Each structure stands twice: as structure tokens, then as C-alpha cells.
Amino acid sequence: MCTVYRIADEVLDLMKRPLSIRIDLDSPIPTYRQIVDAFRAHLVEGHLAAGDALPSVRRLALELGIHFNTVAQAYRELAEEGWLDLKHGRRATVLQRGAPPSASRGTQRHFERRLRELVAEMRAGGLAPATIASELLSLAERLKS
Amino acid sequence: MCTVYRIADEVLDLMKRPLSIRIDLDSPIPTYRQIVDAFRAHLVEGHLAAGDALPSVRRLALELGIHFNTVAQAYRELAEEGWLDLKHGRRATVLQRGAPPSASRGTQRHFERRLRELVAEMRAGGLAPATIASELLSLAERLKS
Numbered sequence: 001m002c003t004v005y006r007i008a009d010e011v012l013d014l015m016k017r018p019l020s021i022r023i024d025l026d027s028p029i030p031t032y033r034q035i036v037d038a039f040r041a042h043l044v045e046g047h048l049a050a051g052d053a054l055p056s057v058r059r060l061a062l063e064l065g066i067h068f069n070t071v072a073q074a075y076r077e078l079a080e081e082g083w084l085d086l087k088h089g090r091r092a093t094v095l096q097r098g099a100p101p102s103a104s105r106g107t108q109r110h111f112e113r114r115l116r117e118l119v120a121e122m123r124a125g126g127l128a129p130a131t132i133a134s135e136l137l138s139l140a141e142r143l144k145s
Numbered sequence: 146m147c148t149v150y151r152i153a154d155e156v157l158d159l160m161k162r163p164l165s166i167r168i169d170l171d172s173p174i175p176t177y178r179q180i181v182d183a184f185r186a187h188l189v190e191g192h193l194a195a196g197d198a199l200p201s202v203r204r205l206a207l208e209l210g211i212h213f214n215t216v217a218q219a220y221r222e223l224a225e226e227g228w229l230d231l232k233h234g235r236r237a238t239v240l241q242r243g244a245p246p247s248a249s250r251g252t253q254r255h256f257e258r259r260l261r262e263l264v265a266e267m268r269a270g271g272l273a274p275a276t277i278a279s280e281l282l283s284l285a286e287r288l289k290s
Contacts, residue, residue, distance in 0.1 A: 022258065024255070028175065028178050028222075029174070029178075030173060030175070033173050033174075037259075037262040037265075037266065038262065040262065040265050040266060040269055041261055041262045041265035043265075043269075044265035044268050044269055045265065077173075081269065100269060100270065100271040101271050102271050102273070103267075103270050103271035103272045107270055107271065107272075108272060108276070110169070111263075111266075111267045111270065111272060111280075112280055113167065114182075114263060115263060115267075115280060115281075115284065116186055116284065117182040117183065117185065117186045118256075118259060118260060118263060119284055119288070120182075120185050120186035120188075120189035120190065121182065121185060121256075122248075122256045122260075123189050124185055124188075124189055124226065124245060125245065125248050125252055125256065126245040126246050126247050126248035126252065127248045127252075127253060127256060128247070129288040129289070130288070130289075131253070132285075132288055133284075133285040133288040133289055134285075135256075135257055135260060136260075136281040136282070136284055136285040136288075137281070137282070137285050139260065139261065139264055139278075139281055140277075140278040140279075140281040140282050140285070141278075143264070143274040143275070143277055143278040143281075144274070144275075144278055
């Protein structure tokens with residue numbers, strides 16, 4: 001089952017625009033991890049800024065149709081990564097996060113491997129090499145700007 | 146814990162060169178999935194060809210220090226994707242796999258999202274945008290050749 005979820009304006013009331021979170025319950029990627037990955041992308045890309053409030057755990061769980069523990073686990077993971085301030089009884093709030101320390105050579109190799117594996121998965125999944133190459137080039141272009 | 150495993154020549158005796166499989170037991174990515182991703186990359190990139198035999202489930206499990214059910218699950222997943230022939234009592238063998246059907250627009254969007262999320266994770270993990278861009282360009286270059 002694939003759930004597309006668009007966070008309503010009234011939920012993310014501090015945000016300039018609604019964000020979409022997509023969860024695929026059939027994916028081998030754990031659900032909490034999919035939530036973390038989706039929010040992290042919005043955070044890195046600046047769609048969520050310091051001071052913005054996230055939907056409450058129970059509300060997001062209800063909207064996604066998943067257990068609230070799964071959302072709570074995702075928020076804890078994002079807090080551990082330094083993105084969120086979690087205070088009991090208050091909404092999760094985006095923190096000002098300084099530049100991360102430079103990645104070690106080991107971390108860099110880890111990510112290079114995962115990137116290579118994802119490209120292999122895309123090829124195995126029926127994406128044409130030219131389509132994948134053009135997606136990679138467009139992402140590289142965005143990083144330069 | 147991070148286990149680096151290089152499959153010995155005598156294990157993958159039909160192969161032209163040894164392959165490395167890297168497993169990170171601390172990763173939120175399930176271990177069986179890491180094995181699938183690693184083998185799939187070697188298969189897509191042609192390091193493993195039709196007729197090649199993979200290490201036995203028990204042997205690979207022993208070398209990686211994980212439960213043999215985890216390796217068995219990875220091999221079943223690769224078989225379901227059409228990469229492996231699994232016959233009871235015989236070693237898993239690489240199949241000739243035809244070109245996959247063209248990815249649907251939905252599949253393409255799914256992979257574009259995961260690629261974007263992985264790039265965000267790399268940035269959050271301390272890789273410089275220029276380093277990530279150069280890695281993306283080098284992967285795109287390899288797809289064209």
C-alpha cells in the first residue's frame with residue numbers, strides 16, 4: 001500500500017508552504033526511516049526552517065494511518081541528528097542546526113557505495129541509463145547553485 | 146559494528162574476480178537488504194554473470210557473522226527479482242536476466258525521490274556539495290559509456 005500524504009496548511013501552520021510526505025508500507029525500508037528521510041530532505045533543502053513546528057506525533061500517525069510509535073521513533077531519530085527540539089507536551093520544533101562536521105573518508109565511501117547501489121537498483125527497476133544520468137546531472141546542477 | 150567481507154576466490158570459484166560485500170550492523174537498513182543491494186550492484190554492473198555460483202547461505206552467514214536466515218532471505222529476494230536460481234540442495238546460481246520492463250512513471254518518481262533523499266542525507270552527513278556533485282557526475286558519466 002502506498003500512502004501519499006500532504007501535510008495540511010493548518011497542521012504545519014508555521015510553514016510557508018505545505019510539504020508532502022510519502023510512505024510506502026510495502027517498501028523494505030522501515031516506515032520510521034521513510035519519515036526521517038522525507039523530513040530530512042525538506043530540512044536540508046530549507047523547506048523547513050528553524051522555529052517551524054511539526055505536526056504532533058498522534059496527528060501525523062493518524063493522517064498516515066500508522067502507529068504513533070513509528071512517528072515518535074522518526075521524530076526521536078531527527079532529534080538525535082540535531083534537527084528537532086522535542087519537549088514533553090509541546091510540538092516538535094525545528095532547531096537551528098550548524099554545519100555538520102566534515103564527513104570522514106569512511107563515511108564518504110559509505111555514501112558513495114549507497115549511491116552506486118541505488119543507481120544499480122534504478123537500472124534493475126527498468127529506468128533507462130539516460131534517464132538516470134539526466135536525473136544525476138540535474139541533482140548535481142542544483143548542488144552547485 | 147561494521148563488517149567488511151571480501152568473498153574469497155575459492156568461495157566464488159566461478160568468478161573472474163573477488164567481490165566485496167559490506168555489512169553495517171548498526172545501519173537502520175535491514176541487513177538482508179544490505180546484502181541484496183550489494184549483490185544487485187555487482188549483478189547490474191556485470192561483476193557477476195549468468196552461471197556464476199554464489200557462496201552457500203551457511204558459508205556467507207558464517208563469514209559475515211549473521212544468522213543464516215538473513216542470508217537466505219536476501220537470496221530469496223534476489224531470486225524474486227529474477228537474478229538467482231535457487232534449487233534445494235544446490236548453490237544459488239546467477240540467471241540470465243532479460244532487460245526489465247520500462248519503469249512506470251510512478252516507479253520513476255519513487256526513485257527520483259529516494260535519490261533526492263540520499264543526497265540530502267549526504268549533505269546532512271557532512272559531505273561537501275561539491276564532493277557530492279562530483280560523485281553524481283562521475284556516476285552519470287559511467288552510465289553513458
